[in-house]
Amino acid sequence: MQRKRRLYLRQVVDALQHSRRTGCQLRNLPAPFPAWTAFDYYFRRWQQQRLWEQLN
Template sequence: MTQYPTDLTEKQWQVIKNILEPQARNRKHPLKEIMNAILYINKTGCQWRMLPSDLAPWQTVYYYFRKWKLEGVFEEVMDALHSLIRKQAGR
């Protein structure tokens, strides 16, 4: 699998993993790979159907994007990251 500049590092993934995947399950495409694809689309602005073929299929990525958006998961991730950064800054 190709590495993209938008890919999450392992440390970044550990911070948000429990928010995206509260119960570990076997999946055909890991959630880290799906989040990497969402970040790729966000950064490049490419169309869903033009996702590189080495990422999860666009239908799968879009399914999780829509699901997480409707469930407020992205806001939860941002709140967790905001709290972590404030703690690191001593606030």
């Protein structure tokens, strides 16, 4: 059984889009976003699964 997510994946995508759009690093995201480590985890996980290539 999987544990329940503490973070909505939509927040992850929004943070990644904000980072790409503004050029800011994930560590420097504004206060409304949760901790950068969560976004880094999902980004690297999706990168290993080649999800970005499938989306493009």
